[in-house]
Amino acid sequence: MKAAGEGRHELDAVSVLNAKRTLHHLLEAAGISSDETEELLELVEAGAVALAHQEVEQLVGEAPERKGEAYGAGWLDGARTVAEAVGDLAERALRQAVAGRAATAPDARPPVRRMEVARAKAAAVPLYLSFTPASDLDPEVTDQVLTAVLGTMGAMRRAAYAGRLTEFATAQHVRLERLYAEYGPGSSIAIHGRYSLVHSPTSVAVLERLAAAPEALREEWDAAELPPAWLDGLTAAWGAPAD
Template sequence: MTTAEEGRQRLDAASVLNAKRTLLQLLARAGVWSGDAEEMIGFVEAGALALAYEEIGGAGRSAPDGKGEAYAAGWLDGARAVADELGGVAERALRQALAADPTTDSPDDRPPVGRTEMERTKVAVTPIYLSFTDVSDLDPEVTEQVLGAVLRTMSSRQRSRYAGRLAEFATTHREHLERLYAEYGPGSAIAIHGRYTLVHSPTSVAVLERLAAAPSALYEEWDAAELPPAWLDGLTKAWGAPA
C-alpha cells in the first residue's frame, strides 16, 4: 500500500454491509417493510454508482503531465475502460434494484405500481408543485389514484428515473407552468371551477408531464382508473395540449 493509498478514507466491505443492515433494522423499527427498504437502498446504491460513472467519465479529464504521449494515450485508454466498467456495474445495480431479469426486461412493459414507486413520486411532485403555487384547501386528495394512472403509463425503468424527468420538465416549462398555476390555481379567479380541480393537487405536475410526453397512454390509464374525465380535460385545456 502506498502512502497516498494510506491517506484515503474507504469503507471496507464488512463495514458497508454493517451500515446497510443497521439501516434496514432502523427502518424496520419505523414500520418500513423490509422489501421496500431493500428496494430504496438498492436505488441509492445504483444512484451513487451512476453519479460516480458520470464524474469519472466526464469530459475534460486528462493524463498527468510530463509522462509522454504514449503514457498519456495509455492512461486515457485505461480511464475509459474503468469508466465503462463502472457504467456496467451501475446498470447491473439498477437492474437488481428493479428486481428485473436483464434477459427479459422490456422498456414497453407496464407492471403494477409498487408502493415505493408511488412514494418516490409523491416525494418528487410536492416540492415542484410548491415552487409554482401554494398548498390549496381545494386539493381533491386523490393522490394515489391519480399517480397510479400516471405511473402505469411507464415501465419500471422509466419509473425509476421519473423524479429526474419531472425536475427536467419543470425546468424546461417553467414559464408555462407559472402562467398555468397563476391563472387556474389557488388564489386565481377561477379557482373553484370543478373542471380545474386537479390544479389544486401536487399530482397535477405529473399529469401535465404525461400530457406533454404520453397523452394517449395517460388517457387510456385515466379511463381504466375511472377518474373524472373533466379533471383531465381541464388540465388539457389549461396546458394547451390537444384533447
C-alpha cells in the same frame, strides 16, 4: 509516519452492511416493509454507481498536457476502459434494483407499487411548491392520480422518473409559472371543477405524461375511473395562450 489504517478513509463491506441493517430496523419500526426498504437501498446504491460513472467519464479528456502525447493516449485508453466498466456496473445495479418488476418486453408496464407512488410524490411535491405555496387536493386522490401516471411506464423508467420530472419542470418553467398563477391555489379559479388538478402536486407529473405519453395516460386514467374533466381541464389550461 502514519499508522496503518490512517490516511484516506473508505467504508468497508462490514460497515456498509451494518448501515443497511440499521436502516432496515429503523424503517421496519416505522411500518416500512423489508422488501420496500431493500428496494430503496438498491436504488440508492445504483444511483451512487451511476454518479461515479459520470465522474469517471469526465476524466477521459483531462489528461495533463505536460505529460506528453504518449501519456495522454494511455490516459485516454485507461479512462475509457474504467468508464465503460463502471457504466456496466451502474446498469447492472439498476436492473438488480428493479429485478422482478422489469419484464422482458421493454413496453411492459407492471402494477404500480406503493413505494413507487411514494417516490413519485417525493419528486412532484417540491417541484409543485416551487410554483405555488399550497396544495388543496385530497391526498388519497393524489395517490390515485400518481398511480395512473406511473402506470404509463415500465419499472426502469419509474426508477428514474424523478430526474425526468425535474427536467420537464426546468424546461417548462415559464409555462408552469403562468399555469399556476392563473389557475392554481390563490387564483380566482375555484378548486372544484375542471381545473381541480391544477391545485395538486400531481399536475406537474400529469403534464409531463401528457407531453410524453398522452395515449397511455388516458388509458390509465380511464382504467382508474378518474374524472375525465380533470384531465381535459388541465390540458386546456396548459394550452391556453399567454396574455
